[in-house]
Amino acid sequence: MDFSIKAFNTKNAIAEHKSSCIAVGVYEGGKLTQAAKALDQHGALTSALKSGDITGKPGTTLMVHPASGPAKRILLVGLGTQDGVTERNFISAVQAVARVFTTLGAVDGMLALPLDGVKGRDAHWALRAEVIALRESIFRADGLKSKKDDNTGGVRKVTIVVEANDVATKRTLSQSVALANGMDLAKTLGNLPPNICTPTYLADTAKKIAREFSLGVEVLDRKQLEALKMGSFLSVTNGSDQPPKFIVLKHLGGKPKEAPIVLVGKGITFDTGGISLKPGSGMDEMKYDMCGAASVLGTLRAVGEMALPLNVIGVIPACENMPSGRATRPGDIVTSMSGQTIEILNTDAEGRLILCDALTYAERFKPACVIDIATLTGACVTALGHHNTGLFTRHDDAHDALAKQLIAAGKYANDTAWRMPVEDAYQEQLKSNFADIANIGGPPGGSITAACFLERFTKQYTWAHLDIAGTAWKSGAAKGATGRPVPLLTTFLLDRLQH
Secondary structure, three states, X not given: OEEEEEEOOOOOOHHHOOEOOEEEEEEOOOEEOHHHXXXXXXXXXHHHHHOOOOOOOOOOEEEEOOOOOOEOOEEEEEEEOOOOEOHHHHHHHHHHHHHHHOOOOOOEEEEEOOHHHXXXXXXXXXXXXXXXXXXXXXXXXXXXXXXXXXXOOOOOEEEEEEOOOOHHHXXXXXXXXXXXXXXXXXXHHHHOOOOOOOHHHHHHHHHHHHHHXXXXXXXXXXXXXXXXXXXXXXXXXXXXXXXXXXXXXXXXXOOOOOOOEEEEEOEEEEEOOOOOOOOOOOHHHHHHHHHHHHHHHHHHHHHHHHOOOOEEEEEEEEEEEOOOOOOOOOOOEEEOOOOOEEEOOOOOOOHHHHHHHHHHHHHHHOOOEEEEEEOOOHHHHHHHOOOOEEEEOOOOHHHHHHHXXXXXXXXXXXXXXXEEOOOHHHHHHHOOOOOOEEOOOOOOOHHHHHHHHHHOOOOOOOEEEEEOOOOOEEOHHHOEEOOOOHHHHHHHHHHHOOO
């Protein structure tokens, strides 16, 4: 989908613009927006309102075919109350427009909603919300079907009406498209089957991103990981025939000596649970256990396309967790890169075993902060459902500031996170009689003890952990990867430019 922006004035009126379809807003109580009023020259929209065919309820739509004028169709969409359109109502309206646009027998369309009318948000937020909603409406996951879904129709060129076609607005549009591209990549990788999306495939994807956007890339193989003494990461790979890959992707757009932001993504391309085998029902969804890695690749792709003046490094430990005669057993003790020994009580708690070595590896970059992203625990889904990502970090001034920034970025991006505790009291559950630490702490507070495990490997820098087990994908009829938390992470990085 191609996007452009256009500003109208008295000399260049929207009512004189030729379009296959122009989408405009209507408030509850039958009140038209300014753009809608401008198009209502012959009273067609007023007549539609009087008929009661549309009330202005958020997300409702009505197609009007004017008897005359340059616009072939005018789509009325409900925005809710006029005294302050909420974020949710605005997004609902844009999603409704996007659904209609996909069904039209027209190539071009125009979106003329009041970008500055959303309560507590500016026009730049609204413009980005429109781009993301429209792009999500055309995303398809049928790449491996022998007969593709019919998606040849619908609007492919969208013009968004803005107040001013200035440099800032153009930048917002280009950044919004880059974000949508990053989300598409994360969703595509998440949806791919595990026989295609292997650790090697993720490594090749990182190399492709590096070539396209001039990023640095390094992929470490088993021998190099053994030399680094990543015994915890390698213990997870033992049962698989797929070789492990440790991927480092670097966007060095900032000053040469500026401390980088490091994003660490869990890349388990399939998780059987290992010897601690998962139940068969729903196990196919364990292809999504690499969505942390996918979100890091998606974010780095977005950052590369935006050419942000920041230093951002993506670190992805990638492997499978499979049962075999070589697989790690419950009761085995392994030594992590940090030197800490780990008693593996459950091989299905493997994400923390690969992340802990990646978090130790991140020390070498002397980072400004490190954020790990992982589909880590079912306990996080129990705690927060599928709405909020779990956010975990230490409790001090530096970590409180990082948590505040991430939560604010999530709210702005409609990709929300909720902070959970990381406290010494929970560390007691991870005690082992035979090693420095056990890899599980029992059912109580499972997502918290998982974060407390990771916290032990992050003492050298400011750190946060995002548990995306409940937000990275959807099940049921809408089954598929969501692309989260690429919007949160990208917004966080954009916000860092302002500090």
